[in-house]
Structure formats: structure tokens, C-alpha cells
Amino acid sequence: xxxxxxxxxxxxxxxxxxxxxxxxxxxxxxxxxxxxxxxxxxxxxxxxxxxxxxxxxxxxxxxxxxxxxxxxxxxxxxxxxxxxxxxxxxxxxxxxxxxxxxxxxxxxxxxxxxxxxxxxxxxxxxxxxxxxxxxxxxxxxxxxxxxxxxxxxxxxxxxxxxxxxxxxx
Amino acid sequence: xxxxxxxxxxxxxxxxxxxxxxxxxxxxxxxxxxxxxxxxxxxxxxxxxxxxxxxxxxxxxxxxxxxxxxxxxxxxxxxxxxxxxxxxxxxxxxxxxxxxxxxxxxxxxxxxxxxxxxxxxxxxxxxxxxxxxxx
Numbered sequence: 001x002x003x004x005x006x007x008x009x010x011x012x013x014x015x016x017x018x019x020x021x022x023x024x025x026x027x028x029x030x031x032x033x034x035x036x037x038x039x040x041x042x043x044x045x046x047x048x049x050x051x052x053x054x055x056x057x058x059x060x061x062x063x064x065x066x067x068x069x070x071x072x073x074x075x076x077x078x079x080x081x082x083x084x085x086x087x088x089x090x091x092x093x094x095x096x097x098x099x100x101x102x103x104x105x106x107x108x109x110x111x112x113x114x115x116x117x118x119x120x121x122x123x124x125x126x127x128x129x130x131x132x133x134x135x136x137x138x139x140x141x142x143x144x145x146x147x148x149x150x151x152x153x154x155x156x157x158x159x160x161x162x163x164x165x166x167x168x169x
Numbered sequence: 170x171x172x173x174x175x176x177x178x179x180x181x182x183x184x185x186x187x188x189x190x191x192x193x194x195x196x197x198x199x200x201x202x203x204x205x206x207x208x209x210x211x212x213x214x215x216x217x218x219x220x221x222x223x224x225x226x227x228x229x230x231x232x233x234x235x236x237x238x239x240x241x242x243x244x245x246x247x248x249x250x251x252x253x254x255x256x257x258x259x260x261x262x263x264x265x266x267x268x269x270x271x272x273x274x275x276x277x278x279x280x281x282x283x284x285x286x287x288x289x290x291x292x293x294x295x296x297x298x299x300x301x302x303x304x
Contacts, residue, residue, distance in 0.1 A: 007278040011266070014285045018293035048297045052267035054274050065297060 008055040009136050015051060015063055016072070016132045022120040025068040036069030036119050061139075062112060069119045071105070072135060073112035076142055086149045087113060103131065182222040188215065189228045196236055205239045206249045212236040213254045213261070216304065226304055233261045238276055243283050255288040259296040260304045 027033040028043060037046045046067045054060040062073040076091075078084045091114045098104040103122055105115040118131060192211060199208040212233045240246050250258075262284065265277035285293065 004275060004278070007275075007282055011278050011281050011285075014281070014290065015293055015297075018290040019297055021294070044300070047300075049300060049303065051263050051297060053263075054266055054269040055278075056271045056274060057269050060269060 004055060009139060011053055012061055013132055013136050015053065016135065019063055019065040020070055020123065020128055020132065022068050022070060022123050024120050036117060037066035038064050038069040038071045062109065069117060071115060071117050073109040073115040074139060075112045082153065083146060083150055086146055090145065090149065182225055185225045186228055189232060193232045196232060200239050205236065206246050208239060209236040210250065210254065213257050216257055230264055230304065234265065234273065237265065238273065243280055247283060247287055255284060255292050256295050259284060259292045263296060264304055
């Protein structure tokens with residue numbers, strides 16, 4: 001189980017290291033504009049093949065690259081309804097504070113839970129290997145966070161139920 | 170010009186699919202003889218290069234998938250696989266990873282790690298950048 005997670009993260013790390021070759025590229029259609037090409041997808045010659053890396057049926061990662069930007073979308077494992085709700089709320093909380101993260105996208109791509117958008121400006125300001133470390137660390141921590149949240153919800157529910165039902169004993 | 174191109178395509182597609190069926194029979198026999206590396210080599214060579222036809226690509230993918238799942242010893246495989254097959258293998262690995270089927274993904278992730286160690290990041294980048302010859 002742990003090995004498959006390690007392999008999955010290694011694969012994503014290697015793919016990101018190869019794909020994160022971004023350079024400044026002003027917009028071809030509109031002068032004086034500079035847009036992340038991966039978002040617009042207007043010119044096919046500026047885009048690389050998108051790649052989907054699945055760990056299993058529930059978890060996958062979509063990596064789309066272009067000449068000046070890279071978009072990573074993650075789908076997090078959600079085993080039951082409670083995890084579904086927790087994941088949605090938690091990731092929405094993070095996405096709304098996307099300004100603070102800089103590389104986070106405000107809305108996830110259709111079909112995924114959370115998305116990152118890395119542009120050439122980010123690569124110029126920050127170290128490439130640190131950006132990749134951040135993404136991989138994020139993926140590891142998300143699972144832990146969601147399990148912790150789930151456990152605390154269950155514990156609290158149990159405490160409340162015990163207290164409530166004590167009056168009927 | 171475009172018309173004749175498509176005509177040639179359709180003709181070729183049938184020929185390619187017959188060739189792929191031929192290949193799959195050969196691969197089955199190789200797998201029965203416990204030669205998974207040979208099977209993989211046969212599957213990878215003669216991959217349809219410029220076909221747009223999805224059927225040819227799917228047919229070839231099924232064959233390659235069979236060969237990939239039969240491999241047990243990944244390190245041993247790399248010692249006997251020629252470097253010229255690394256790029257095409259990487260493309261097929263990404264196709265396998267996009268399927269989402271658990272055993273396929275496990276096997277593809279295992280091979281991907283070893284292949285990256287062997288072939289380096291250039292192999293990954295070539296499979297990402299090649300928009301003309303896709304699998």
C-alpha cells in the first residue's frame with residue numbers, strides 16, 4: 001500500500017521535473033498580452049500532450065503543459081460520503097485562499113478536486129525543485145489531513161451521542 | 170491530395186490490423202515459452218507510426234498491454250531491452266497509467282520508475298512533446 005503511494009508520487013515527481021520547462025512567451029494573438037497558454041489552448045503548437053497518471057480508480061492526476069504554463073489537477077481518494085463532504089469543504093477552503101498559495105488555481109478543473117497553475121513567472125521567482133517538492137508534499141499531506149478530519153468528526157459524534165443518550169439510561 | 174491520403178490510410182488500417190493480429194499470436198506463443206522480454210520487444214516494434222486510426226492504436230495497445238502485464242522481473246527486462254525501445258515504451262506506459270485499472274497502473278508505475286532511472290527525463294519529455302506520433 002505504502003509502496004504504491006511511493007511509486008505514484010515518484011512518477012508524478014519525475015513527470016513534473018520533465019514537464020516544468022517553462023519560458024516566457026507573449027500572446028501571439030493580442031499584442032502586449034501575456035497569457036498562460038495552457039488555460040486558453042488557442043494554439044496547438046504551444047501545447048504538449050496532457051498526461052493522466054492514475055494510482056487506482058479513485059485517485060488520479062492530470063498534468064497539462066504548454067510553453068509558458070503548467071496545470072496540475074488532482075483527484076483525491078474519497079472512500080465514503082463523509083470523506084466526500086470533508087474533501088470538498090477543505091479544498092474549497094484552500095482554493096478560496098489561492099492568493100496566499102500563488103500557484104493554486106481558484107477553481108479545480110472539471111472532474112478533479114483541486115488544481116495548480118504554475119507559470120514561467122513562478123519558475124523565475126521560485127526554485128523549480130522546491131515547487132515540485134511543494135506539490136508532492138501537498139499530495140501526501142492532503143490524505144493525512146482528510147483522515148484526521150474524519151477521525152475528529154467521528155470522535156465528536158461519538159461523544160455527543162454518548163452524552164445525549166446518557167439521559168435515557 | 171487529402172482524399173488520396175485518407176484512402177491510403179483506410180487500406181493501410183486493414184493491413185495494419187492484420188499485422189497486429191499476427192503479432193498478438195506470436196506474442197502469445199512467446200509468453201507460453203516464458204519469454205516476456207521477447208514478447209514485449211515484438212509488441213513494441215512495428216508500432217503504427219503515423220496512423221490516425223483509433224482502432225489500430227487500440228489494437229496495438231491491447232497487444233502491448235498483454236506483454237507489459239506478463240513481465241515479472243522489471244530489472245531483468247531492462248538489461249535485455251534495447252534503448253531504442255525506451256521512448257515508445259514510455260508512451261505506452263502513460264497510456265496504461267491513464268486507464269485507471271489498478272493492476273495495470275501498479276505495473277506501469279513500477280516500470281515507469283525503473284525506466285526513468287535508465288532513460289532519464291529526456292524520455293519523459295519526448296513522450297510529452299511528440300504530438301505527431303501518439304499511441
